[in-house]
Amino acid sequence: MNTILAGLTLAQSCHAMLRKLSVQILACVIVLTLGAFAIGALLTGPAPSAVGTLSADFPVEPIQIPVTTSGAIVHGWLSQGKPGYSAVLLVHSMRSNRLEMLSRARFLKSLGYTVFLIDLHAHGESTGDRITFGLLESESVAAAVAYLHQTFPHERVGAIGVSLGAAAIVLAKQELK
Known part of the structure; x- marks a missing residue:
């Protein structure tokens, strides 16, 4: 009889330990999942920033382009170069804005190129709720390229x-084709 009771007590003890371990593993999974969602929300949240105005030594025209597919508005600066020298679209990195590309714009403009600096979707002054790691940002690029082709129909268009x-x-x- 003592052997049977000892076996039941051991089985109950093992069952209780497994249940406790299962609860701890489930709690860890929940915490890790919530942490991943929190990090994702931080990484994909919009990165708005005021861009301001430039000094008179680099004249630009402020441009706003509607993106028909997402409803966003792309903000940018256009600085016209010499006719026949092509146009170059300059596109910044994540969580930045068009100011990041200003030194490149100055250099290309000094060579005669027309330069167009834009704020990507959900960056800088452009509208948007989420950074999408290229999905909606590519629509900003496509809208900017279409604008350049429409505004400068006889110029070649490149992008950096x-x-x-x-x-x-x-x-x-x-x-872009």
Whole structure:
């Protein structure tokens, strides 16, 4: 009889330990999942920033382009170069804005190129609720390229991007042709 009771007590003890371990594992999974969602929300939240105005030595025209697919408004600066020198779209990295590309714009403009600096979707002064790691940002690039083709129909159009800007250019490659 003592052997049977000892066996039941051991089985109950093992069952209680397994139940406690299962609850602890489940709690860890829940905490890790919530942590992943919190990090995701931080990474994909919009990165608005005031861009301000530039000094008179680099004249730009403020441009706003509607993105028909997402409803966003892309904000940018256009600085016209010499006719026949092509136009270059400059696209910043993640959680940045068009000011990041200003030194490149100055250099290209000094060579005669027309330069167009934009704020990607949910960055800088452009509208948008979430950073999408290229999906909606590529629509910003496509809208900017379409604007350049419409405004300068006889000019070639190129694009230079950094990090997320480069990814957005690659993802918009169909629209760039």
